[in-house]
Amino acid sequence: MLDMTPKELVHRKALRVNPAKTCQPVGAMYAALGVHRCMPHSHGSQGCCSYHRTFLARHFKEPAIATTSSFSEGACVFGGGSNLKKAVKNIFDIYDPDIIAVHTTCLSETIGDDLKTLIQQMEIPEGKIVVHTNTPSYVGSHINGFANMMTGFIKYLSDKNTPATGKVGIFPGFVNPGDMHELKRIAKMIGVKYTMFPDTDGTMNSALTGHYEMYPKGGTTVDEIRELGGAQHVLALGEITSVTPAMELKRKCDVDFSSLPLPIGVEATDKYVMALSHLSKREVPTELEEERGQLLDIMIDSHAYYGDKRVAIAGDPDTVLGFAAFCLELGMKPKYMITGTPDEKFTKKAKELLLKYGVTDCIAKANTDLFELHQLIKNEPVDLLIGGTHCKYIARAEDVPFVRAGFPILDRYVHPYMPLVGYRGAMRLAELISNALLDRQDRDAEDKDFELVM
Amino acid sequence: MDAREVILDKYSGRVFKNRKDHIVELDEAGVPKEIAANSRSVPGMMINRGCCYAGCKGVVLGPLRDTVVITHGPIGCGYYTWGTRRNKADSPDGRNFVQYCFSTDMQETDIVFGGMKKLRQAIREAVEIFHPKAVMICSTCPIGLIGDDINAVATESEKLYGITCVAYSCEGYKGVSQSAGHHIANNGLMRRVIGSAKDKIPERGLRINILGEYNIGGDGWEEERILKKIGYEIVAVFTGDGSYEALTHAHTADLNLVQCHRSINYIAEMMKTKYNIDWLKVNFVGIDETIRTLREIADYFGNEEIKQRTEEVIAEELADIAEDRKFYRQKLEGKTAGVFVGGSRSHHYQNVLKDFGMKTVIAGYEFAHRDDYEGREVIPNIKLDADSKNIEQLTVHPDEQFYHVALDKERFDELRKENVELEYYKGMFKDMGDGTIVVDDFNHYETEKVLDIFKPDIFYSGIKDKYMIEKKGFPSNQLHSYDYSGPYAGFKGAIVFARNTYLSIYAPAWKMLTPPWRTQPTLEGTMGDENYA
Numbered sequence A: 001m002l003d004m005t006p007k008e009l010v011h012r013k014a015l016r017v018n019p020a021k022t023c024q025p026v027g028a029m030y031a032a033l034g035v036h037r038c039m040p041h042s043h044g045s046q047g048c049c050s051y052h053r054t055f056l057a058r059h060f061k062e063p064a065i066a067t068t069s070s071f072s073e074g075a076c077v078f079g080g081g082s083n084l085k086k087a088v089k090n091i092f093d094i095y096d097p098d099i100i101a102v103h104t105t106c107l108s109e110t111i112g113d114d115l116k117t118l119i120q121q122m123e124i125p126e127g128k129i130v131v132h133t134n135t136p137s138y139v140g141s142h143i144n145g146f147a148n149m150m151t152g153f154i155k156y157l158s159d160k161n162t163p164a165t166g167k168v169g170i171f172p173g174f175v176n177p178g179d180m181h182e183l184k185r186i187a188k189m190i191g192v193k194y195t196m197f198p199d200t201d202g203t204m205n206s207a208l209t210g211h212y213e214m215y216p217k218g219g220t221t222v223d224e225i226r227e228l229g230g231a232q233h234v235l236a237l238g239e240i241t242s243v244t245p246a247m248e249l250k251r252k253c254d255v256d257f258s259s260l261p262l263p264i265g266v267e268a269t270d271k272y273v274m275a276l277s278h279l280s281k282r283e284v285p286t287e288l289e290e291e292r293g294q295l296l297d298i299m300i301d302s303h304a305y306y307g308d309k310r311v312a313i314a315g316d317p318d319t320v321l322g323f324a325a326f327c328l329e330l331g332m333k334p335k336y337m338i339t340g341t342p343d344e345k346f347t348k349k350a351k352e353l354l355l356k357y358g359v360t361d362c363i364a365k366a367n368t369d370l371f372e373l374h375q376l377i378k379n380e381p382v383d384l385l386i387g388g389t390h391c392k393y394i395a396r397a398e399d400v401p402f403v404r405a406g407f408p409i410l411d412r413y414v415h416p417y418m419p420l421v422g423y424r425g426a427m428r429l430a431e432l433i434s435n436a437l438l439d440r441q442d443r444d445a446e447d448k449d450f451e452l453v454m
Numbered sequence B: 001m002d003a004r005e006v007i008l009d010k011y012s013g014r015v016f017k018n019r020k021d022h023i024v025e026l027d028e029a030g031v032p033k034e035i036a037a038n039s040r041s042v043p044g045m046m047i048n049r050g051c052c053y054a055g056c057k058g059v060v061l062g063p064l065r066d067t068v069v070i071t072h073g074p075i076g077c078g079y080y081t082w083g084t085r086r087n088k089a090d091s092p093d094g095r096n097f098v099q100y101c102f103s104t105d106m107q108e109t110d111i112v113f114g115g116m117k118k119l120r121q122a123i124r125e126a127v128e129i130f131h132p133k134a135v136m137i138c139s140t141c142p143i144g145l146i147g148d149d150i151n152a153v154a155t156e157s158e159k160l161y162g163i164t165c166v167a168y169s170c171e172g173y174k175g176v177s178q179s180a181g182h183h184i185a186n187n188g189l190m191r192r193v194i195g196s197a198k199d200k201i202p203e204r205g206l207r208i209n210i211l212g213e214y215n216i217g218g219d220g221w222e223e224e225r226i227l228k229k230i231g232y233e234i235v236a237v238f239t240g241d242g243s244y245e246a247l248t249h250a251h252t253a254d255l256n257l258v259q260c261h262r263s264i265n266y267i268a269e270m271m272k273t274k275y276n277i278d279w280l281k282v283n284f285v286g287i288d289e290t291i292r293t294l295r296e297i298a299d300y301f302g303n304e305e306i307k308q309r310t311e312e313v314i315a316e317e318l319a320d321i322a323e324d325r326k327f328y329r330q331k332l333e334g335k336t337a338g339v340f341v342g343g344s345r346s347h348h349y350q351n352v353l354k355d356f357g358m359k360t361v362i363a364g365y366e367f368a369h370r371d372d373y374e375g376r377e378v379i380p381n382i383k384l385d386a387d388s389k390n391i392e393q394l395t396v397h398p399d400e401q402f403y404h405v406a407l408d409k410e411r412f413d414e415l416r417k418e419n420v421e422l423e424y425y426k427g428m429f430k431d432m433g434d435g436t437i438v439v440d441d442f443n444h445y446e447t448e449k450v451l452d453i454f455k456p457d458i459f460y461s462g463i464k465d466k467y468m469i470e471k472k473g474f475p476s477n478q479l480h481s482y483d484y485s486g487p488y489a490g491f492k493g494a495i496v497f498a499r500n501t502y503l504s505i506y507a508p509a510w511k512m513l514t515p516p517w518r519t520q521p522t523l524e525g526t527m528g529d530e531n532y533a
């Protein structure tokens, strides 16, 4: 497995090997799928759209609808305006969404199509909407694409003149429908009126009934995005993912926001709960406090298995920070924290977190890849690896226990439904982590040391 | 309205005009019909097609296990073709690059100032770290626009590092689908790799190349197993579990087998012209088809020993699967299917369905050409449009040194008369009829429509439709990835396929779609119950 990876670290300036990020449009597509009756549209040649749909379908095991401008060589010369015009007409005619959310690709960005003008000049049926965002894939990663698409919706739709709604806007970050569901459940428990944006709970985890709904019941509605302009406050979860759209809403509609870490683990969830309680002026219900207590109970019950275990975590910046925080709460020691997304804010946040727990020998790196992580592990091994499916090759090559968490998970089922955020999510994470460690202990134990009770 | 009209009914003027020629109803098998294919997709239609890069890097070059294929472009394209196609590879020497993804991960400055410098550096790093024999460069959309001269970089790298370095300008916007990329990859391999070892042509024997076999789920391995058991020698497989090294010797083979006609017929044709190696359209998908294929190969070589050995192997293999075959036939007999995929499989799989008594009622290709539907006899009548004209037509000439002695004309004609698909592919249509429908470049809307009209027992397609089809209540299997199983080829593969089909149709959950409270009263007997008051 990965036999061509040498132990000796070589500094690379140009060659990316086994990336830990992908391109902006897929993030934009995912964000748009969290809007009710929305058709994501990829403005470029058709391959990108096909890859992105395929990719989302493989992670969520759900249909991922999206259309493309199908650029030909001619479109590259003359610009993609006419393709977009045709596409928009056909999409409304045939697939009848309420809104089309256009994102660009490398191609249309390099050509320099001016989408704003193109959309302004287009005939759009009465009551229908077309919005856009720019997602050049040679900048940032899928995380930025997700944020940019949210910003695009806000730019086009959020209305400063909305009367105050008293609602809290919750920007969930790049997480699974199951996470969004959990974030909403917590808000409901506290009794907060909220708008979750985007919201793929209901669109990317829809039920099997024998009747396909192209636009299932879930997703943030266009009206809700409009009314974000009158929100009381926004909780921007994920300090790297959700800040840009929150800033746009602040700029456009003067809605204040708090930037919070993804609520993964005890402290980060506490912050989310405190913020909700503070904003709604409602007390935290005992049921939620009970959940928190149960989580701590689990952490203490199983603490002996985590202590001093070195862990490598790879994935998207906010999720890696979240998993690392919870690992530290469990008593483990992050050894490597890596993301492919090029954003130094990640390294800064990671250092703050590590400092708080007095961990000094962890390598936290943005803009790197799984090849480098593998080389690092070859030089200084770890006891556990947490990340998306691509990490399983490293786990196998180095025989490291592996927990699948984050994006993408292509080789397992059920995960999109299950939260990793909130106290319940942390319980699940604790279960995944302890199972991985204990399964390993079982596997490696000799018969005479094989324990019944652990 | 007939089925075809129902499908087209919703389309307005321009879309109708375009789509009407891509949908054909076949009444009587064997009566020629024309279909529009390999033309631009209508923007906004939610199609299943990919791009030129996908055809070049993803399909043809990606499976080469000893080659570093660098995607020159921003990160996405390379990332999505990393490990997702299930082209299995097993390197005896451990040098396996199929588990890796290499990209120049272009950034904004590279787009603005050009990416050649970064590409040069990336190749240098690849050579230093991995020491490959061959590096292939595949460009993605922006590269063509910013004008990077990847050929120059390739030539320079060859000199610098003494390796083979081949550049492919397979930008996604070229052509109308993956198909253009197949062609570009074929050209590059033909020009630079095939035959480059320049070894002498041995005396005529039983050496075979398998073309258009990508070893998805281990198909190629299963085919090799059977062929070797009969006594053939496999020179090179294009390109599943294939290697650059093997391709350099491919010119020494005595016969080319063509499994996927669409993606590789160019090489088959060019090798015929250049080396006089005959090609045979084969099909290892399906029991009867595998038998037919094996017999035709034996006939081609006309060697009695091999013919006899072929019959023995067929008998052995059939005996091995007899019990399973009977079981699945019982379970699947009479079921109907839709088959929508790729550029060859939608035809191949109709045959394995037949083996188990199933009938294909709707079919279509994603990116095929007219000859894949109507047979190669239509090739002279196909008008090249602007999109196809832009793809280079490589001209090759007979190679004096490596020209083969092949079949004599008489025997060749005789075989053709016996319907052996020697230098010929008959296409999908001839095997269909009875009011079945064929849709080219099918889209999401049309897929839903055909499901509503034909209500097949199972629908074979790819992952982009799979979950939609299942939500509609139809079992669906993926014919790109075999739903992560396989092999599907050969005798044993047919059983794996039948088993998956059976499992999908008979999955217990299908029977539970309607909750009991939808059909049975729940309130009976609880009226006076104090617990429910």
Ligand code: SF4
Binding pocket: A023, A024, A025, A047, A048, A051, A104, A105, A106, A107, A137, B073, B074, B075, B076, B077, B078, B140, B141, B142
């Ligand atoms: S990197 Fe660019 S060209 Fe490649 S898939 Fe992403 S958007 Fe498309």
Ligand code: SF4
Binding pocket: B059, B214, B260, B261, B262, B263, B341, B342, B343, B344, B345, B480
């Ligand atoms: S069988 Fe189909 S999908 Fe596979 S390479 Fe051939 S044309 Fe492509």
